[in-house]
Amino acid sequence: MQPNIVLIQTDQQSAETLALYGNPLVRTPHLDQLAKQGVLFEKAFCNYPACSPSRSSMMTGRYASTIRVHANHMLIDPREISLPQVLREGGYQTALIGKNHAFPKETLHQVFDHAVQGEHGHLVDGHRDDPEAKAAHQWAVDHCWRSPLGHGTNPAPYEKCGTYLLGQSAADYMEQARQPEKPFFMWLSFPDPHTPYQTPEPYASMYSPEDVPMPPYDDLKTKPERQRVMHAMDAMDRADEQTIRSVRAIHYGMISFIDDAIGRVMAKLEELGLSDNTVILFTSDHGDSMGAHGLIQKHNAFYDTFTHVPLIMAWPGKSLAGIRSPHPIELVDIMPTILDLAECPIPYGVQGRSCASYLLGQSYEPREFVVIESGEEGEPIRMEEIGKRPSDPFDESCFVWCAYRDAWYGKGKSIRTAEWKLNLYTNGDGELYRLTEDPHELTNEYGNPEWESVVIELERKLLRWSLANEDRLPVNDTVKLNYRQQAT
Template identity: 70%
Template sequence: MENNKPNILLIQTDQQTAETLGIYGNPIVRTPNLERLAEKGIVFEKAFCNYPACAPSRSSMMAGRYTSTIRNHANHMLLDPLEVSLPQVLKKNGYKTALIGKNHAFMDGNQVNRYPSSQQGDKPDILHEVFDFVREAQHGHIVEGYEQDEEVRAAHQWAVDNCWSSPLGHGTNPASYKKCGTYLLGETAVNYLEQAQKEENPFFLWLSFPDPHTPYQAPEPYASMYHPDDVPLPPKDDMRNKPERQKVAHIMDAMDRADEQTIREVRAIHYGMINFIDDAIGRVVDKLKKLGILDNTFIIFTSDHGDSMGAHGLIQKHNMFYDSFTHVPFIVSWPGKVKAQRSNHLIELIDIMPTVLDVAGCDIPIGVQGKSFAPYLLGEDYEPREYVVIESGEDGEPFKLSEITKRPEHPFDESCFVWCAWREAWLGKGKSIRTHDWKLNLYTNGEGELYDLRNDPHELNNLFDSKKHEQIIIELERKLLRWSIDKEDKAPENRTVGLNYREKYASKVVTD
């Protein structure tokens, strides 16, 4: 193995807010293996996704570019095959690349390519082009290679039948934990590492757990690990002066008819799913140590976005910008290289690509919009972000309360399926700018939100219409405007001229 290039392990969960971990202040959740990583690494206290839904978040993270730049505006869109991605660059620089778990970013040969930037009608298999090894997993318990295992199929079917189609469906899966997806992915990763350490090339492994996303269910001993009575509830949001989309989602989630005990039960199962993942992570890290390669492995743990888990009268994910949707856990571990600490620096998920490439000694492609924090990790000069920007929504008018003709009658009503899976739930674009002190959310239909994060960390009091705070809004709008100008795409290169975009111009006058 090349000693000058570290192995890269990117561990990602799906739909997990930072507040679900004890290291971020949760009073009951204990994840000893993640805490072990945190004790020897850096815990970033303010890391945020760039879109509060799976595919846009994952696609932008892998491209290092904002969702509006890559034109990935909703959960049914995948990464343009012409975009340069993190595994693609690492593979070209000698890395063996692997995906174990959920994809939801790269076209896999089953989707017709409709991007105007490439050939129409083809079915590119970018997934297997950029990854040398792939073992995909779906929500529930189906993992590639185990489709014919009757016990795995039974575990998956139980999850689908009992916990998939209703807003707050949840329960204890009767299957053995060794026949459930999280365990199978952990074992696959352990086996992969056994083979990878025999290679001369370093590896990049994206270990991507589909949980604790819906369906909310877990096998024992995880399902009963937390008693609902011990589970804290978020502060109540009366939704006064809030955007109408929040009120629509509140009804379409049937949260107006959900009692506190049901919400506690769902949160307890969600926490148990997280501990299931933590145990799998522990086995993977132990394997790295046993193989003698832990010290040469750069590890990032994060999630693609959050889950409201009852906050703001909502469940799952939505076309909104509350921290419950956007604030993700973020731990970096690199034994012997990274000093253990907690950091208040603002981080975006698109920062992962340039940081990993810096650590791996690879050139960062033109057009990458993320900011490498590798200098900070290594104790070098680093200027942290002043703010983060999060985007969401498709073009169109958001759904209104007056347009609701059918809704779930109760939290376990399966007749409507879950609202956040409907395209209508994501109509209406918006952008959010968040500093340490303030958050401004702007929507194309004229709605807006302003939160004083120092005095109102739970984002309950919307100050958008407050005359007292007009200047704050103006200042944040100006920052967002400058961000929009700076974000204008530099890639792909305009090849109608013969310019080298990597070279800085020697003078202000450029001749052909």
Template identity: 65%
Template sequence: MDKRPNLLLIQTDQQSAETLGLYGNPALETPVLESLAERGVVFDFAFCNYPACSPSRSSMFTGRYASSIGVHANHMMINPAETTLPQVLKEHGYQTAIIGKNHAFMENTKTYYPAEVADREKASVLRQVFDYVRLADHGHLVDGYRDDPETMAAHEWSHTCWVSPLGHGTNPARPEKCGTYLLGETMMDYLENERDPEKPFFAWLSFPDPHTPYQAPEPYASMIDPAKVPLPPKDMMEGKPERQQVAYLMDAMDTADDKLIRKVRAIHYGMIRFIDDTLARMFAKMEELGLTDNTVVVFTSDHGDSMGAHGLIQKHNMFYDSFTHVPFIVAAPEYQGPRRTKHPVELIDIMPTFLDMAGIPIPPGVQGKSLAPYLRGEDYTPREFVVIESGEEGEPMRVSDITVRPEHPFDDRYFVWCAYREAWVGKGKSIRTLEWKLNIYASGEGELYDLVNDRDELHNRFEDPAFASIRSELERKLLLWTMEKEDRFPLNTTVKLNYAEVKAKHA
């Protein structure tokens, strides 16, 4: 039997770190995640590399930045010519499984990139890199349960909360017929009946929640008292990029009051607690099967949800911590280090970390940094900063371009603004240390935040002469980072001459 560790990636969708009590939230208890943290380490400063689903997931599974792999927005997926985590693990003897939401891997190579995949048998597409595939949709549909009448009804009802910016509510379905519960059942069935016990496994348990639609069954819908839900500080948007004002109007947040924001947040928190309770059953099954002590577990999310912070909802083409700061818990066998650390982490670090823990060489081109030395108690030099990217090429929409918009948060004539392609036009990059954050946009706009004295990112110091030296230093670091990480693929094989050969010949 192969004794290498099992690898389990548990990922939620659109959950910022601040939703959890582990990161200081007083309103939500998640006892299972807290128990996971007790046998592992909580990374206080973990960040996605792009604040939207597909670019974040695609960069995470390739260990490469979105700009390197050419995934600039949510309608794009991983180029099958890229090397991905499940592909490498499968080639080295791991059984691979996806249970839940995908939004990263293409289904085939015939429709996309037809000329770029040299070996189609090794292409990084969904059903070639994963041995076991059980997919789930936003709402409640999960493979294996899609024909269940109660599950179908739960799914259809959930979409009444999907079609407006702040739609939310209590799903009348039983919890046992809802997607989060069914994903737990699917995962436990995989562990007990479907996996090959002679092989180590890599499983991606990918919950579509607490992403929209904001709805949950009882008891979770009313588990959190809205009156006890913390509200973010008010952002007056003075000196902020115009894209924030556009999003504020297109989200209809100018018509949303604190009471409504608390109610939506309470539902969002209830969805997270539902996930936590589901994980309790899954971890109990792992313990029963004797898998706990030989499984590396990572819990994280693909990006955050502003939940009213900065006058915005969901995700956007911006770099506030509410969009980019994600939970990150790692429990590794025999880990004996600190229970918390301030070492900065990026989601692209997951690929090299898992490969390193499995004793598999990290492929060329991977830009993430393995956390395995830290987890093993070896010498480890943490990142000095993290970098986050966002946006497609083009001029971002201006307030003067708005001709139609939702009249109120429940206006079902318009979908939420962040789902529109236009919301993601306008490239930007962000560099964040523990003390400072600099956001640079291709439009020429910028933001600079003193995170020690302004952790809520309310006061933009980009044009303040008193902070010019800080801005200049961060701009220089970002420039050097950009040059260092410039993609090296494809390799240039056209050059035939080099001076070293000539020198050796005539020495």
């Protein structure tokens, strides 16, 4: 019997925001329980540190450079084969509950049988005319939308806020719209804890700013100039520690709000007798710097705080349980893994690697390293080009820097092993971090003669990876002569 699949995804949440990954403060009892039922991947990474490229690569199992989704304004080409499409063709009923930001409108309703979309703020299909939900959304827009560090306590009842409404919409789908004769795939996609940084009570005051852990200071002096531009354009050079602590505390509250919504979804699965035959995955599309490296939100950079994401996979009673996996894994691996578990064919051209065998306790050959991409064609903005910029972190006159297309100019690739991370950029910039000695990535060793051999070896690995991942599509069927086929 094909299992049901529930893929739960948050937006802009680093792994470090969960106690499961070492956070000393954030409470997520429902995710903790899910991890006990399955496998927690300690070294899971997105393939691009921005929403659409990450989601698009995850939903196609193909790298952003392959599918040509180089930045947030780009979506999946309708000619690409996607996860919900293959599942639908394999007999699944497919549903999207929440944020899309991957599929164009014309494709969305071809691959999803049921869709309840939700947006940043609190607008959710089926509740857009609810006066209290509209008021919650408007408060977020008025107070926390445009400035880099705008944050606060939304005065709306939590039952009228997007996270709660999406959790309820997922439960309603399973109880009322699901076709019992078919297995279902549900992509439950929470737009939070992405900006706007705001949440209602009791979550807004759940964590005291004085208690939140702070990242170590990074002066960015040895880092690529684009990072100093990010620092300036979000006015992080004018942000005090107390403000950053307050933003982090709200961010944590948003995460606990999501965990409660996940708990209600899991309770509904149990109530409907679906738990034993449902695979549940939890992850995020990318991280949020939250003040680390003097940065906020997401950016065209490869720090772990942007790229290291939570990942839990569980099939109660069938998967390994209570396991913490040290194996590197990428979000492009989710599509082939789900298709293997669903007994559906993996399309030719998929570049991710299934870890279904590992999840089920069978033999598995893990990755040696992960590769992450970022940026689109163009020259990065330089410090000397900056004219108008925010006067302070609450200045709404410029909007947040990561929303500008210019912020993503300048392509790069990153290769990360257990010990090293090498970041290379088309303009010649580079970064090298010895992660075993410098886990916070503060000391850029690129250009240090002592580690020249390390750079050369990592460059070779990245070159071989690039050769192996050149696109195989469309299939070339113009040449008919094939020696091996003739020999047989």
